[in-house]
Amino acid sequence: MIRTLAMPLRWLALGLLLLQVEAFYIPGWSIKSYREAEQIPLLVNKAYSDNTQLQYAYYDLPFVCPPTGRRHAGTGLFSGQSIALNLGEVLRGDRIAASDIELAMQRDQTCNVLCNREISRDDLRRAKELIEQGYVVEWVVDNLPGATSFVTVDKTRKYYAAGFKLGSVDYSGSKPRYYLNNHHTIVLRYRRAPGKDGEKGGKVIVGFEVYTKSVGAGVKRNSEGCPADLRNIDEGFELFVRPNNTRAGKNAAEFVPEELEEGDGKLTIPYSYSVYFREDNSVEWNRRWDLYFVNQEEGSKIHWLAIINSLIICGLLTGIVLMILTKTIRTDIKGYKEASAEDGKLRLKKPKAKSEKGLGLLEQDGEADDGDLSDDGEALEDVTGWKLLHADVFRAPAYGHLLAPLVGSGMQLLFMAIGLVLLSALGVLNPSFRGGFISFGVGLFIFAGLFSGYFSARVYRTFDGQDWRRNMIMTAVLFPGMMFGVVFVLNLFVWAQASSTAIPFGTLIAIVFLWMCVQVPLVYIGSWYGYVRSGAWEHPTKTASIPRQVPRQAWYIRGPRTVLLAGLIPFAVIFIELLFVFQSVWQDKSGYYYVFGFLAVVSAILVLTVAEVTMVTIYVQLCSENYHWWWQSFLVGGGSAVWVFLYCVWYYFVKLHITGFVSSMLFFSYSFMACCVYGLLTGTVGFLTAYAFVRRIYG
Template structure:
């Protein structure tokens, strides 16, 4: 933590510059080459598990070899030194340090001794717990994570799974208890190929793969002098994490005594092998981590087809609303005009005059001649779908809590521009698996700079609603959503700090985030708000609101707000469901963050936005036809309604797909899922509101023109 505090100033200055520089990883161009005899640095990162949301720095574990401080002569690195990380790496729990392992390009080593480390009872118990939770270890060589190789189903190739097992658990039927073994011998295979071009002519090579094969070797299977295994290919017993010590007495009997310490010897082997697969090159070396997803491409295409079918149905429905119903209403009614916010009509010949009068004191239409209900003309308008004309004087009335809706819309547009930028950079290859933590770093940077758009849209909506204290609106816009998110993350961080997990955000990073928020984003929000308030101004309405609001009649059950929100959110949720499954697998199961199918995600995202727009327009039109003029919040909530179903899917995923246990891990899962769903709902809700607003202005402007 102290180190992070020291680097806070540096982090603030270089955050965006480092993100931009690291982002320009161009496959096939930014390769790193090694000559025979060059020392290849190996870095320790973290351990992770699909049973827990808590990560731990590998170099800080009490049962592994501590750094010796050995200085790598060619790489100019000292073992135990922590590398400077970008913001995304810190937030995802990475803690990268230089190791003591010696990997020399082209030099095989059948066995090398690393150290013998003595562990107390507390350290052994923790190691047993981590093995019980199936923790995996992540090492890094040439920016590639150490991987466990697997063979494909048809045995025609192989693929990598990032990380290797910390140890394994066996159940002893004799003692009826579990035994825990730690992997204390690591065999590493470096796959390489001669570099292309001039570098290859000079004998330089590039690394294409980093495979790790862990083993557990007991102390008795090792040479007492060198500490190396007698036969690395024939291991009789593993290194069990137990305090029992076998001693042989003078009469030849074996006795087991308890000890308070356990000595674990560590060793390793290194082999360099030229890659035989001609289709693997440095530019596509990450593909082997995703070979097992190749068959899923068909599933992705089916998901897109499914999304297109649903979106096509919605598009047809909206086209009917526009072309048949609304346009027919506008041109089919004999004469409709808007003068000074009042509706003028010439009723069809033969129809009686309206049979209701307006009580100006209450704003309620009272029946005439003792008759209840609508007049014949109004009933005819409601029945043929043109009841939306009756609320022409109320649709542009300032909604309740409009001072809250405006900041939410501004923050939603901030997220729209941020997400669009991330998807664009991902599709063109700037954000890729080799840019570790880049998606988060660039996303936060875009979010901060998109505060300009947040202030602009919030100010325009606020002024349209008749707001006068635009500085107050700017402050709320810049602080509401970031403040809530930061507060939740800070509270969660307290629990993670208590477990000494690397998932905890260091104090210095928290200060840097606050500085980015207050010193960069807030001024940008103010600038955007000033421009939206004084230069752009409010949106003009075709109809001026009446002085007295019209009473809203009883609504059908399916148009009541809660039912409408739940029903409307189903279709957008179904559109992204299949792609959501792959994203969840990458985030919560694999824990690798190596989701890479951003092309599919972008296509599905575009279809999702179109479906949100269409669903919201249909919902608002039905609401207006039912003479309900309070459409502002409804459009926002309907647009973001699929976030409810996504959170429900998170619950299903937790109980039926994941193996997470423990209070803190479960709390982290649900809290981060809630935050993600909230951000998604804010984004889509904003899109829905703006689409509905444009739709309402359009139909009432068309009436005025005709």
């Protein structure tokens, strides 16, 4: 059993080492240097908001400058040309395309007119809706998202928030007034390129900032159409069509209609931009993403608090498990070599002249008490508890044909999760690898079909299953099919909103291809090897033909009570770290979660905690003479998923300000899917730990 605990402890030690690992770029990977006056492509991506889950491609917005299709010299890109995306980028809603904005290294541009966009009544209403919902826009230069720059309260540190606002709302009057940001000041920070490129005059970009202004139509402009004085703008660009004096009366300047009326004509929006290059030697190229990691230095103290909290809980559980192993169980079996249960009595046979040392606790030698052993017909003592279940404890569970595929899928998810956390903690998956986390996750999940089939087949054969091909199909289809079905239904709602969050039909076909043509064959290979070549796990005791009657159980180990009570402990280990994850995923999309070293440690502690909670719970159940532990171990291991989902519900009502039916449905659906993944993963950890524990004490 000590060996059973050793493996999670090794993972915990590895996680503590990962705390010292900082995000880094693989040397020489994706470094791009520019010569003076060399063209730099500016790409537009999407608009998104912290108040909704719907994203929109930038060029799908009806009130922005449409692409002209002009070719950019030196870049080979046409304005409006879509950039090839990886699977992760598509799934996260990215829709990147080349823009009409011209950038040349170290060439400042005081002001350029981009376009004069004429919009209709519906377009105006759409712009107001997006501004009111707090949408921000993401542009990309040299793989850096355009950022809004902020300074901490003590004015000692600058940090970035990805994206910039579409506009603002003024609520000071009787009715809200909407202002559109139609001038963008682009600041590109650069420094000398490292290595030989720098010696040849190459420069690398280390910062991309965008500052917005709302410039009214009545502002004085020069002959090119640019504002004459960008520093002194006293009138913003308000989103409404100013009526003539006849309709508005004397207060035409203060007239604010509720909406644009038919016949009022169209509104023309003048867009312009400025470009400035600033040398900044204080930021290394491989540290240029640090400014996007909002408040992580301050949050590190809370992360350490989460780890200390987790270690305390895990330490208490470890003490309980060791007490069970070193005192309770060993005391229960002291002096026994071979036991058989009959009529509530534990009877012992005479010791053999030459005995072998058993591997299990029931077979451990008790030489000091050999003289106290009685004859076969003599009852040594009245005994109840786990020792009476040796003929029933390995009886195959009901619906074992369903449990085996779930365990297989859980192993698949466990392999994927370990790979993602390790690659992220080591810096391979970093923010510069846009969409890399999702792409690698899908790839690892597909490849882990081998492990899914193998473990599912071995568990299935251990349950005396006969049709391993049917089990293989269940393993390959059950969990992935459920996830795909939910995503497809959600996609229909998102498609109706014309959002870039919707997965394109071609991408859905590609996912189905990967599922059916890659994962299913891998599951088949793993199932064949696990069922035919490896076979079932051998049990240390034989199962009786007649099942033993289970006595009435205490209230705390009946039904879902055990699952909920046991699930509280793993949830207490992770709930602080969950707050940071939720904040990054749902509340602060302009920031980046990138403290995977802490996450790796908390995850290792979580696995160890789930294993120990499951062992204690199953031991208590066996002591109550209840041998139905197979499903119970799986449910207890995944029980904290219920509390995580309740935490999601609390977070939605207390922390978030999501509006709209579709966005709320997406939140709860994605949260439910994430909790299913988490529950399946931790349930598998609990099942395998309990199986190893039971085999050990009965072996």
